[in-house]
Amino acid sequence: xxxxxxxxxxxxxxxxxxxxxxxxxxxxxxxxxxxxxxxxxxxxxxxxxxxxxxxxxxxxxxxxxxxxxxxxxxxxxxxxxxxxxxxxxxxxxxxxxxxxxxxxxxxxxxxxxxxxxxxxxxxxxxxxxxxxxxxxxxxxxxxxxxxxxxxxxxxxxxxxxxxxxxxxxxxxxxxxxxxxxxxxxxxxxxxxxxxxxxxxxxxxxxxxxxxxxxxxxxxxxxxxxxxxxxxxxxxxxxxxxxxxxxxxxxxxxxxxxxxxxxxxxxxxxxxxxxxxxxxxxxxxxxxxxxxxxxxxxxxxxxxxxxxxxxxxxxxxxxxxxxxxxxxxxxxxxxxxxxxxxxxxxxxxxxxxxxxxxxxxxxxxxxxxxxxxxxxxxxxxxxxxxxxxxxxxxxxxxxxxxxxxxxxxxxxxxxxxxxxxxxxxxxxxxxxxxxxxxxxxxxxxxxxxxxxxxxxxxxxxxxxxxxxxxx
Numbered sequence: 001x002x003x004x005x006x007x008x009x010x011x012x013x014x015x016x017x018x019x020x021x022x023x024x025x026x027x028x029x030x031x032x033x034x035x036x037x038x039x040x041x042x043x044x045x046x047x048x049x050x051x052x053x054x055x056x057x058x059x060x061x062x063x064x065x066x067x068x069x070x071x072x073x074x075x076x077x078x079x080x081x082x083x084x085x086x087x088x089x090x091x092x093x094x095x096x097x098x099x100x101x102x103x104x105x106x107x108x109x110x111x112x113x114x115x116x117x118x119x120x121x122x123x124x125x126x127x128x129x130x131x132x133x134x135x136x137x138x139x140x141x142x143x144x145x146x147x148x149x150x151x152x153x154x155x156x157x158x159x160x161x162x163x164x165x166x167x168x169x170x171x172x173x174x175x176x177x178x179x180x181x182x183x184x185x186x187x188x189x190x191x192x193x194x195x196x197x198x199x200x201x202x203x204x205x206x207x208x209x210x211x212x213x214x215x216x217x218x219x220x221x222x223x224x225x226x227x228x229x230x231x232x233x234x235x236x237x238x239x240x241x242x243x244x245x246x247x248x249x250x251x252x253x254x255x256x257x258x259x260x261x262x263x264x265x266x267x268x269x270x271x272x273x274x275x276x277x278x279x280x281x282x283x284x285x286x287x288x289x290x291x292x293x294x295x296x297x298x299x300x301x302x303x304x305x306x307x308x309x310x311x312x313x314x315x316x317x318x319x320x321x322x323x324x325x326x327x328x329x330x331x332x333x334x335x336x337x338x339x340x341x342x343x344x345x346x347x348x349x350x351x352x353x354x355x356x357x358x359x360x361x362x363x364x365x366x367x368x369x370x371x372x373x374x375x376x377x378x379x380x381x382x383x384x385x386x387x388x389x390x391x392x393x394x395x396x397x398x399x400x401x402x403x404x405x406x407x408x409x410x411x412x413x414x415x416x417x418x419x420x421x422x423x424x425x426x427x428x429x430x431x432x433x434x435x436x437x438x439x440x441x442x443x444x445x446x447x448x449x450x451x452x453x454x455x456x457x458x459x460x461x462x463x464x465x466x467x468x469x470x
Contacts, residue, residue, distance in 0.1 A: 001044060005087065008065040009045050012089075015057050022046040031090050032083060034075045035137070037341045037389065038425060040083025043070070043090045050095040052170060052178055052209040058091055059207065059459075060176030068462050069174075071203035073113055073145040076137040078344055079424025081149065081202050085463045093144050096209060099123055108167055108184060109215050113144025113208050120213075129215045132159035135420065136325045144208050150200035152420030154324065157252045157379025161420060163199045165214045171198055171206035174455045184212055197450070202422050203461040205454040219250060219284035223294050224317045228275045228307040232256075235279050236355035238304045239378050242281070242297060243351070249297075251282035252379030253324055259375040259386070262330035266323035268316065272307050279378065280324065282317075327375055331386050334373075343399055345385035345406055349415030354381045357413045361385060364405035370398060382419040383410075404430065411437045428467040 001009075013021050022028060023045050032040050044067075049055045062069050068088025075082055084090060097114035104127050111120060117131065117138040124130050134153035135141050141151065147169070152161040159165070168182020182188065182195035198205060229235050235254050242249065257276050264271065271278070279301070285293040294310055301308045311317055323330075331342050349357045358374065361383065365372045371388040385406055389399040407417040407430040417430040435441050448466060451458070 004065045005044055005067060008061055008067045009089075011061050012045070012047065012058060015061070016047070016049070016054055020048045020050070020054065022048065031072065031092075034072070034077045034080065034082045036078050036080045036083075036424070036426060037343050037391075038080035038083060040070075040080065040085055041087065043084055044087060046090045046092055048092055048095055052096075052172060055091065055093075055172045055207050055209060056176045056178055058089075059172055059174050062089065062459055063174050063176065063457055066457050066459060069459050070461055071144075071148070071207050073142040073148075074116065074137075074140050076135075076141045076145060077149070077424060078346070078421045079418075079426040081422055081424035081461070081464055082145070085425060088459075088462070091207060093207070093209075094142070096144075100210070102127065102129075102215075103184075104129055104215070106184065107186075107215050109213050111143045111211055111213060113142060113147075113211065115143045117141055117143065117146060124215055125218070128218050130218050131165065131213055131215050133162045133165055136328065138325070143211055143213070147199050147208055147211060148202050149422035150420065152377065152380070152382065154251045154253060154321075154377060156377055156382070156420070158248055158250050159216075163196060166195055166199055167212040167214060168195055169198060169208050169212065170210040171208055173206045174457065174460055178209070179206070182212060186214070200422065202424065202464050204451055204464055205460065207460075221287045221290045222250065222282055222284045222317065223290060224311040224320060225281045225283070225294065225297055225301065226269060226309045226311070226320075227279045227281070227301045227305050228272050229277045229279065229305050230274055232277055232358045233355045234304040235277050235378065236351075236358075238279055238301055239354075240352060241300050241303065243379070245296070245300060247283070247293075247297060247300075249281045249379060250284050251280065251321075252377065253280040253375065254278065254378040255280070255324075255327070255375040256373055258334070258373030259327050259331070262334055262373070263323040263327055266326070266330075267320050269309055269311075269320070280320070328384075328386065331373060335388060339391050341389045341391050343387045343389050343403075344421075345383070345387065345403060346419050346421040347383050347385075347406055347410035347415055347417055348419035349381045349383070349410050349413040351379065351381040353413035353415065354378060354383065357409055357415070358383065360409040360412075361406050364402060364409065368398060368402045368405065370402050372402070377419075380419075381415065404433070407433060423465045425463055428463075428465060431465065432467055
């Protein structure tokens, strides 16, 4: 390490104590990886703050010495957001993991960033409430990470992404100041919306230390309908018809045959031999109206397929829900060898464009000679292409080309290169292509200017969102 780096770490140890700073190689190696295929550099140190004052101290010291800082929470990023590409330290927020308040009358919960989403919902369920954003990794993902990437998930068709569910937050900015954004109220008109700016900023503007989140009562009664199809066009038409009739599901998911096969045993349902795709619809209603809601949706689905399974047993629904959330992990069992990786894509298009976009993506997969499966949140047009990549230089080049082809298909269909996983380092080139196609590269320049205001020394999450050569 150079002298400024050595001096900075010595000062951090002096101010925070040895127990909050990891410095040995054995302790640092796990922080070179997150849930993505990207491996970062060995950090100079990892800081383990347990209160906002610690984070203020850490950023103040690093800003003074101009030391790069990467913020990390649950480590579930699929785009390399929580590993560092440059010499610097990592701040882990996992020790800030308290639920500070639940107010069911005003319908909010206050959490620290290290609270895992499933843990929050376990607590809220005691009051018959829940926090709607529902990323597939909710067992491991945290409030801080989900805010930083504007995570979505299975329930986005009804409830939208994380940005719809944040009232305010406390943030430590790079010079160490702690700022408050937003409020406890459901509406507020008071200047620039800094809360919205922080959501999706991937730790490039500040470190979130506390969040005020909206909560909702749990649905009264629910049912799951699963329909089977030979082609994706019929899946898309089914979903369009359901939405056009004024029905908004709780969950609307599609899977191709490869994904179905990976979780078939856990679903415990009969799947017709002809099946190439399935559509999974969750609906809710007051108890007395559920049967009619099921019949309305089933009638629509039967216009496009004869095979529809209705499930109302809660335990069975929970098993299928868990199987769908575990689809990415299940695909790992389909690898040709242990050295092969599964890279999960994350594009989005208007839902009416999904069928045609899927056809183009399938053509790209075939033309590029890659193996991939497709699933996603059909209700909002979110497609996850799960690419089996040989972990070699050639394999990575082929995967990156396919990712670019898929991104361009989404852009052509008025979509975006990232729906819910964020940009990180994986997608910064793709983001450039999206704004270039929109003839709006100046938008990226405005974003860079905003970052410069918050972070003039450019110490926070360097290399994330904006492309920067090493």
